[in-house]
Amino acid sequence: MNVIILGAGQVGSSVAEHLASEENDITMIDVDASRLAEVANRIEMRTLVGNAASPRLLEQAGARDCDLLVAVTQSDQTNLCASLIAKRLFNVPRSIVRVRAADYTAFQELLGEEAFAVDFAICPEQIVCEYIVRLVNHPGVLQLLDFANGAVQLAAVRAERGGKLVGHPIKALRYHLPNVEMRVAAIYRHGVPIIPEGDTVIHPGDELFFLASAGQIPALLRELRPAERRGSRVMIAGGGNIGMRLAKMLERDYRVKLIEYNKQRAQQLAVELTDTLVLAGDATDEHLLDREGIEEVDHFLAVTNDDENNIMGAALAKRLGAKKTLAIINRSAYVDLVQGETIDIAISPALVTIGALLKHVRRGDVAAVHRLRRGAAEAIEIVVHGNAQTSKVVGRRIDQIRWPPGVTVAAIVREETVADEEAASPARKQKRVVMAHHDTVIEEGDHVILFCTQRRRVREIEKLFAVGFGFF
Structure with a gap:
């Protein structure tokens, strides 16, 4: 399949990496030559430097023979314009467009065939926020994913000492929970996959992936780890697009505090977020966290644009008494280094998206x-x-x-x-x-x-x- 990817940022490079590993022919366009070179050093693909919405450059990239256009630059306008040009001039059969501004997604007719001709629109920030909210609502779960429009859920859970099933074979689940229909899809032990059998014994530290009907996940969690209460206090570090969206989604059901370093941005957020306490300050400031009662926080969510700040903030919050910590980490190499040790859950936005x-x-x-x-x-x-x-x-x-x-x-x-x-x-x-x-x-x-x-x-x-x- 011939694929043109517009944008060599985190999302674009992640898409290129995954598609290249599946034997697709990829051409990537970006205005930043150094960023393109960095991606091209890891992935075998063709690169072009310039405006991703240029008809001449799209034609040079092979738009006439393109099967799929993935427009994921930082600019909504560039992505939408490129999709329109690809459809109208080059008859590209499918386009996937990143749209961040709510102004566009609120009016679906703008994305239709008569306007920008977008086949599929995605908003990475919204996808990541919905993912995080599910984890907050289900403490103890490392991943929680929906299938069949939510009829089935896949949960990843790390077994811990104190769980009723730990030290027992998988087949014991039917006796513990006779009315729960579930299936263990995979087990990872020390990072190595194990095909689960009925006689497979669950060890402390095992990472289990199991499927169950919606609503049955809490009962299964109680079999694999000590019971945890949901909690009511959330602290968010970072008031960017993700931090603001998270606060809006959580403030209805939780007591939310948000820390934003930029004072002007903090003032804007204080006006927009009606039930969230907004603090201007540094989320890696031990005295600030201590003063705001970090030891009583149930979920500390580090979602700034800086990986190091997120790691340091979440690690510090954990040391000071936060019950659960989560950090957004864009560099995937960092995720395995910190998850489960200094931070409970590390999330790569590119992999979620x-x-x-x-x-x-x-x-x-x-x-x-x-x-x-x-x-x-x-x-x-x-x-x-x-x-x-x-x-x-x-x-x-x-x-x-x-x-x-x-x-x-x-x-x-x-x-x-x-x-x-x-x-x-x-x-x-x-x-x-x-x-x-x-x-x-x-x-x-x-x-x-x-x-x-x-x-x-x-x-x-x-x-x-x-x-x-x-x-x-």
């Missing part, structure tokens, strides 16, 4: 993609099409299908027709979650949720679910 992009890049009908383990693994929700003659999976039991190594079928979401008890009422559709077993049969229309510990196997998964003219 990449799933929203990948579901529009994957071949086949992919409903959701989530990167796990800092991008080493992937969870995919793929819709099944075809029949027994045209598909390699339809009408077959899971144990009859030749799955690529490292792939686990975790669950199936199936839409069923349910007759209403009242005869006058029409039948209605409802989703049913089926936890996958060896004898589960895959049907047309199923949403199959897969866990892949080896990202290079993704292409094999896509081919497996592809619909052919005939399969014998």
Whole structure:
């Protein structure tokens, strides 16, 4: 696939890295030659220096033969203009555009075919904020991801001493929670993936990924780690786009304090945030944190634009008594160094955002993609099409299908027709979650949720679910 990426920032370089590893031909455009060179040193691709919205430069980049345009520069105007030019002049079939300003996303007609001709619009800041809010609402979870429009959730949890199931095999879960339908998709022990079996014993420190119907995650958490209360006090370090959005989303349900270094920005935030206490100061100032009662804070969220400040602020908050700390870290190499040691959760915004992009890049009908383990693994929700003659999976039991190594079928979401008890009422559709077993049969229309510990196997998964003219 020929892909043009506009913007060599964190999002653009992350998209390029992931797409290049999957054998796509990539051309990247940016005004900053040094930034392009830095990305090109890591990734095999073609680069062009200049204005990403220039028709001449887009043509030079190969827009006439382009399959996908990914416009993720820092400028909304540049991204939207480039999408329009790519569609109108070069008939690019698909465009994904980064739009940060709420002014654009509030008026969807601006993004439609008659205006800027955007196929898919993403706002990384909003995606990251929604991700963080889910973690705040579920203390003890390292990742919490939705599938099938929220009908199924995938949670990553680190097992700790004191958890009821720690030291026992996975199959003991059915006796502890007989009414909870769940599936352990993968276990990572000392960073190494383990295919879970019923007799696999859970050790302290194991990182478990399990799927369950929405609402059942808290019961599973209690089996793997000591009980934790949700808490009510949140402190946010950084009043940029993410910090402001987070405060707005959390201030309805939590007592929120926000620390912003820039006094003028702090004054603006104090006017805009009605139920948040805004403080002008340095989030790495021990005396400020102590004065504002850091030992009573349930969640300290470091979301400034500076990785070092986020690491230092979160580490200091943890040392001073904050119960849970979370830091945004743009350099992915830092994430593994600090998570679980000085900081409870480290988040790479690029990895959180990449799933929203990948579901529009994957071949086949992919409903959701989530990167796990800092991008080493992937969870995919793929819709099944075809029949027994045209598909390699339809009408077959899971144990009859030749799955690529490292792939686990975790669950199936199936839409069923349910007759209403009242005869006058029409039948209605409802989703049913089926936890996958060896004898589960895959049907047309199923949403199959897969866990892949080896990202290079993704292409094999896509081919497996592809619909052919005939399969014998």
